[in-house]
Amino acid sequence: MKYSASKENHLKAIFHLQHEQGIVTTNALAAALQTRPASVTDMLKKLKEQKLLLYERYKGFRLNNEGKKAAIQVIRKHRLWEYFLVKKLQFGWDEVHEIAEELEHISSKKLVDRLDAFLGFPDTDPHGDPIPDSQGRFLQRRQISLSELPLNKLAQVSAIASQTSEMLELLQYNHIQLGTRLLISRKFPFDNSLEVKIRSRPPVTLSAQVAKNVLVKDDE
Amino acid sequence: MKYSASKENHLKAIFHLQHEQGIVTTNALAAALQTRPASVTDMLKKLKEQKLLLYERYKGFRLNNEGKKAAIQVIRKHRLWEYFLVKKLQFGWDEVHEIAEELEHISSKKLVDRLDAFLGFPDTDPHGDPIPDSQGRFLQRRQISLSELPLNKLAQVSAIASQTSEMLELLQYNHIQLGTRLLISRKFPFDNSLEVKIRSRPPVTLSAQVAKNVLVKDDE
DNA sequence: AATTAAATTTAGACAAATCTAAAATTAAAA
DNA sequence: TTTTAATTTTAGATTTGTCTAAATTTAATT
Ligand SMILES: [Mn+2]
Ligand SMILES: [Mn+2]
Ligand SMILES: [Mn+2]
Ligand SMILES: [Mn+2]
Numbered sequence: 001m002k003y004s005a006s007k008e009n010h011l012k013a014i015f016h017l018q019h020e021q022g023i024v025t026t027n028a029l030a031a032a033l034q035t036r037p038a039s040v041t042d043m044l045k046k047l048k049e050q051k052l053l054l055y056e057r058y059k060g061f062r063l064n065n066e067g068k069k070a071a072i073q074v075i076r077k078h079r080l081w082e083y084f085l086v087k088k089l090q091f092g093w094d095e096v097h098e099i100a101e102e103l104e105h106i107s108s109k110k111l112v113d114r115l116d117a118f119l120g121f122p123d124t125d126p127h128g129d130p131i132p133d134s135q136g137r138f139l140q141r142r143q144i145s146l147s148e149l150p151l152n153k154l155a156q157v158s159a160i161a162s163q164t165s166e167m168l169e170l171l172q173y174n175h176i177q178l179g180t181r182l183l184i185s186r187k188f189p190f191d192n193s194l195e196v197k198i199r200s201r202p203p204v205t206l207s208a209q210v211a212k213n214v215l216v217k218d219d220e
Numbered sequence: 221m222k223y224s225a226s227k228e229n230h231l232k233a234i235f236h237l238q239h240e241q242g243i244v245t246t247n248a249l250a251a252a253l254q255t256r257p258a259s260v261t262d263m264l265k266k267l268k269e270q271k272l273l274l275y276e277r278y279k280g281f282r283l284n285n286e287g288k289k290a291a292i293q294v295i296r297k298h299r300l301w302e303y304f305l306v307k308k309l310q311f312g313w314d315e316v317h318e319i320a321e322e323l324e325h326i327s328s329k330k331l332v333d334r335l336d337a338f339l340g341f342p343d344t345d346p347h348g349d350p351i352p353d354s355q356g357r358f359l360q361r362r363q364i365s366l367s368e369l370p371l372n373k374l375a376q377v378s379a380i381a382s383q384t385s386e387m388l389e390l391l392q393y394n395h396i397q398l399g400t401r402l403l404i405s406r407k408f409p410f411d412n413s414l415e416v417k418i419r420s421r422p423p424v425t426l427s428a429q430v431a432k433n434v435l436v437k438d439d440e
Numbered sequence: 441a442a443t444t445a446a447a448t449t450t451a452g453a454c455a456a457a458t459c460t461a462a463a464a465t466t467a468a469a470a
Numbered sequence: 471t472t473t474t475a476a477t478t479t480t481a482g483a484t485t486t487g488t489c490t491a492a493a494t495t496t497a498a499t500t
Contacts, residue, residue, distance in 0.1 A: 004456080025478090026477070027477065035458075036459065038480080057465090089334040090334065091334065102328075111309070111319055224487085226486085247446090255488075257448065259487075259488055262488080266486090
């Protein structure tokens with residue numbers, strides 16, 4: 001099956017949202033796609049027609065198995081291209097998302113699998129997100145949000161949940177990137193902001209909003 | 221300037237046709253793009269509106285400088301991606317065209333230039349066609365059609381003018397590919413077919429139609 | 441030169457994807 | 471439990487790119 005770029009974008013966004021929330025709402029999807037709720041409703045009808053999602057008017061929606069499979073293939077393409085751009089073409093990790101947003105819609109399955117092999121079957125993209133394999137299998141890693149990390153416990157940045165360029169710019173400014181080892185040296189209950197220490201650097205302060213979107217795992 | 225995939229396809233096809241014919245006709249373009257003359261007329265109006273071509277109704281058309289520049293950028297992308305697919309992803313030269321037909325519409329200029337550098341600034345694509353550089357400069361090579369090659373003169377295949385998969389399949393069957401050294405051992409005036417010899421192989425016969433589309437250059 | 445044929449353009453339609461404004465439904469507040 | 475507010479859907483339009491069928495213009499034949 002081959003879907004339009006717009007359909008693929010919708011499938012992917014629904015997949016991400018339902019991973020966080022179970023059921024997805026029209027407004028949430030419209031916000032994620034920077035489009036209008038009315039446009040989302042239009043697309044939902046088409047996706048339901050094609051039996052890619054479960055949907056009844058006014059009651060929210062979610063992907064069925066077929067829809068998930070399709071979404072995962074798009075995610076696979078997106079992340080493999082991001083990996084290619086960073087590792088082979090020397091792009092920065094904060095400038096590949098938009099380009100991958102276009103490349104992910106190239107349809108050749110053979111191309112994706114060859115690219116995968118060429119890259120040595122990587123299992124995480126430049127932002128630390130897992131890359132599904134050819135059969136759509138994920139290796140899901142146990143990672144927590146930086147805001148849940150206990151005080152003074154060393155951890156390693158493993159993924160960035162919100163990948164807007166504004167977010168990435170802020171992190172880069174604070175010398176935080178994939179693989180950075182850090183710990184929380186202080187918590188401020190007033191606004192839930194955190195003071196974070198990175199080895200041999202002055203500490204930096206992160207808002208709760210930022211911390212929530214930085215995912216970490218135990219340091220080895 | 222960024223143009224739609226359809227506009228880019230039209231620009232590229234017009235460029236190729238006017239290279240051969242000077243002025244381009246509606247029917248020729250429709251045939252090249254596998255579309256209808258009426259659709260071509262519609263698009264011509266838009267391209268003229270955007271000042272990419274010279275066009276007056278019923279009188280044919282051709283790209284202006286702006287249009288040529290745009291077309292060359294598309295050709296550059298197409299051929300760089302073809303080179304990538306063959307040299308890095310191990311595709312055969314006869315299976316890359318369709319995929320490149322999609323990849324050529326990815327818009328990032330930076331991506332193309334990085335890809336170019338990654339590939340080592342190649343100057344011909346897998347079919348022997350020259351790859352324009354970042355400024356749109358071509359290195360045009362003096363090549364002639366196999367049908368114009370004198371009898372018994374050794375030459376080397378440098379490009380294939382018609383790159384349909386049917387054509388490429390036929391050539392592959394006859395062991396003719398880019399770089400193949402050959403000579404014409406006999407000409408048959410009745411139908412302008414040719415007997416062609418490739419070193420250490422039994423001679424093969426090619427129709428005039430095939431020979432016209434095989435381009436050769438002097439053997440070093 | 442008149443007629444026929446070919447090429448090209450116009451007129452009108454359609455599908456996909458999006459939008460705004462208004463209506464319908466559901467959720468929250470008084 | 472009314473009333474108000476938020477969410478979601480519908481109705482109707484718009485843009486882009488395409489098509490068929492008919493009309494127009496140009497080219498080729500008799
Ligand atoms: Mn996308
Ligand atoms: Mn990513
Ligand atoms: Mn194309
Ligand atoms: Mn080529």
